[in-house]
Amino acid sequence: MRIYNKYLLTLALVMGAANSLLAFLGNNDLTNYFVVNIIICLGITLLFVHLNPRARTALNGINAVLFGGFAVIIALKIVEFLSGK
Amino acid sequence: MSAIIIGLISVALANTRPYISPEACDLILKTGMENTAALIEELGLRGKAVYLPSAMRDGRSQALIPLVDNRELNLARDKVPGRLVVRYGANPDDMAVAVSTPGSLNIDMLATKPGPTADDIEAAVTYVLTGLLDIASSVSVNMADSQVHIEVKGAKLRYEDIWFYRCLGSPIASIAAAISCEALGKPVRIKEEDYGQGKGRIVLEVLS
Numbered sequence: 046m047r048i049y050n051k052y053l054l055t056l057a058l059v060m061g062a063a064n065s066l067l068a069f070l071g072n073n074d075l076t077n078y079f080v081v082n083i084i085i086c087l088g089i090t091l092l093f094v095h096l097n098p099r100a101r102t103a104l105n106g107i108n109a110v111l112f113g114g115f116a117v118i119i120a121l122k123i124v125e126f127l128s129g130k
Numbered sequence: 131m132s133a134i135i136i137g138l139i140s141v142a143l144a145n146t147r148p149y150i151s152p153e154a155c156d157l158i159l160k161t162g163m164e165n166t167a168a169l170i171e172e173l174g175l176r177g178k179a180v181y182l183p184s185a186m187r188d189g190r191s192q193a194l195i196p197l198v199d200n201r202e203l204n205l206a207r208d209k210v211p212g213r214l215v216v217r218y219g220a221n222p223d224d225m226a227v228a229v230s231t232p233g234s235l236n237i238d239m240l241a242t243k244p245g246p247t248a249d250d251i252e253a254a255v256t257y258v259l260t261g262l263l264d265i266a267s268s269v270s271v272n273m274a275d276s277q278v279h280i281e282v283k284g285a286k287l288r289y290e291d292i293w294f295y296r297c298l299g300s301p302i303a304s305i306a307a308a309i310s311c312e313a314l315g316k317p318v319r320i321k322e323e324d325y326g327q328g329k330g331r332i333v334l335e336v337l338s
Contacts, residue, residue, distance in 0.1 A: 048260055049143050053136065060132035075131075082132050086139075095261030098241075103142035111135065 049100070052093050059085050076118050083115045159232070159301075166229055167294035170195065175227065179298045180319050180337065181311040182228075184237065188212035191234045191308045193298055194226040194317075203337060205317065232301040233308025236262075244313040248273045251313045255280065255306050265302060266330075276338075278318065280306050282330035289325050299323055303332045310334050 063081050072078070090104050148155070177199035184191045187210050194210065196203060196218075204219045211217075216228050236258050244254035252271035259266040259282065267284025282302055289300040298304055299320040311318040314336055322333040 047264055053140060053143075056136055056139065057132070060136070064132055078131050082135055086135050095257050097146070097262045099146040100143055103146050104139065107135075107138050107142055 048093065048096060052089070052096065056086065056089055059089060076122075080115060080118060083111045086111060163294060166298070167292070169227070169229070170297050171293050173197070173227065175199075175297060177297070178319050178321075179229075179231075180226075180317045181231075181233065181304075181307040182210060182317050183311045183315050185315060186210055186317070187228065190230070191237050191312055192228045193231045193234065193304070193307075194218060194228050195297060197225045197227065198223050203317070203319075205337075229298070231298055231304040231308065233304035233306070236305050237308055237312050240309070244309060246314050248278075251278065251310055254309050254313065258305055258309065259302065263305075269306075276336045277321070278306075278310050278314075278334040278336060280310075280332040280334065282306075282332065284328060285325060285330045289323055289330070299332075302330065306332055307334055310336075 060082055063085055064078060067078055067081060087108055090108055096104070175195045175197065177196045179193040179195045180203055181193050182191060186205075190212075194203075194216070204221075204224065210228065212228075214227060214229075216226055218224050218226050239258060239262055240254055244250040248271045251273075252269060255271065256269045259269055265286045266282045269283070270281045272279045285302055287301050289295055289303075299307060300323060303320050303323045307318050307320050317337040318334045319337060320332065321335040322331070324331055
């Protein structure tokens with residue numbers, strides 16, 4: 046199995062399991078799903094250190110966008126917490 | 131959400147595949163190999179090649195095939211001249227043919243020179259074989275008594291009992307040897323190579 050196949054399969058399995066677990070726990074907030082999926086994506090991408098440089102550059106671009114989304118959610122949560130709503 | 135993320139990653143990875151088709155790469159590899167094989171066979175070279183680090187060979191790692199077989203390689207020079215037929219020792223018959231191998235060219239693909247430990251060599255060989263070239267699933271490296279033992283799982287390029295491979299080793303062994311000699315800063319020779327049950331075993335002899 047190629048390293049790309051392993052990477053995508055690992056992502057699909059772990060994200061699927063995490064989403065199922067969140068759904069089983071009765072989580073209805075979409076931001077929680079978003080944050081958990083982003084953390085899984087960033088973590089698994091870090092584990093696949095042997096991907097070639099071109100693939101890594103492309104994945105870094107996607108991860109930067111995802112991390113931006115993650116940062117926005119965290120910032121909104123902090124504002125929400127500080128404003129006491 | 132996960133489907134969107136996986137979809138984006140799939141598109142990104144698809145765009146990072148090489149521009150040259152695998153068939154073209156195969157053609158270029160076979161052309162180079164056949165030319166080198168013809169040279170080796172024509173000269174009747176039966177000795178095992180010695181892989182030299184780039185520091186000993188004008189900045190590029192290459193393999194020396196001694197013209198006279200069954201003898202210890204006494205490298206009398208610090209740097210072997212950058213020619214096809216080279217003298218490597220003090221004796222008149224210490225002559226060899228220096229050729230580039232698939233492993234020689236892969237050294238340039240490494241971002242940094244690997245260190246002389248088994249872990250560093252393993253990381254570098256794994257990076258090239260699984261990450262860059264995608265011709266093996268995993269690699270493990272052990273060092274003991276001036277020998278480097280390399281186990282390759284899921285190798286896609288197998289050893290064939292042909293003159294070229296007996297002399298220079300298979301492309302996988304050649305890559306492992308070139309990286310090991312560069313990491314150790316010493317010449318190495320492929321001592322043994324065998325494949326079976328999805329595993330390949332390569333033994334490299336480190337020469338002083």
